[in-house]
Amino acid sequence: MRCVAWLLVSVGCSPEYGLQEQAPEPLPPALVAEDPAGEPPRDWGCQAGWRGAYYNPPDSVDADTGAQSSRESAFDQSYLAFERNDPSLDLGPSFWPVDQGQPGDPAGFAVVWRGWLRAFEDVDAALVIGASGAADVLLGDDVVWSGEALRFNPVVTEIDVSAGILPVTVRWWSTRTDESGFRLRLVSEAIRVCPPEP
Secondary structure, eight states, X not given: OOEETTXXXXXXXXXXXXXXXXXXXXXXXXXXXXXXXXXXOSXXXXXXXXXXXXXXOOOSBOTTTOOBOOTTGGGOGGGEXXXXXXXXXXXXXXXXXXXXXXXXXTSSOEEEEEEEEEESSOEEEEEEEEESEEEEEXXXXXXXEEEEESSOOOEEEEEEEOSEEEEEEEEEEOOXXXXXXXEEEEEOTTEEEEOOBO
16 A cells, blocks of 8 residues: 655645654554454445544553553553544544543543445545644555644645555544644545444
8 A cells, every 4th residue: 555645735735734744653553453443334325434442541651650651552451441433533623532530631642543444446545634643544454644743733645545445543642731633534535434333
């Protein structure tokens, strides 16, 4: 799967979009291997949507143990707060979904969204994505986008999607206390994303 990273394209573009300078190493897939992709939908006439698993890792430094939390540990299953279906990942610049009264809440959460993507034909799709924090997008086992930013600053990139059905995984670790923004859109009339079957 080829990704033309950091390429600004015309679909859905506006002056607010900018380029990020570099991408970090992607989040290790093994850390979310226990989260099953589920079964693809039986009815592709579904409303677009995602299944989200929300995590609430401890504050950056644990007061009792002195342990430093990391991007890698944020998705540990022991920190799972709740799961829900999200109809859209266009969440805007101020999204604070996890507050369990822990030190640092509502900042410092992580989310894994899963869905199934159906491409009705080979297509170059526009991927609009912005995240304050670290995020990556996987189609099957291929990382098609990975980035980290201090601010919510959506970018547009182009990805090649082959006709067929693939699981899609989106991971985001929000670490800032003053901003928590996320947006993801796949722009193509030939693509549909549905949540996994329950």
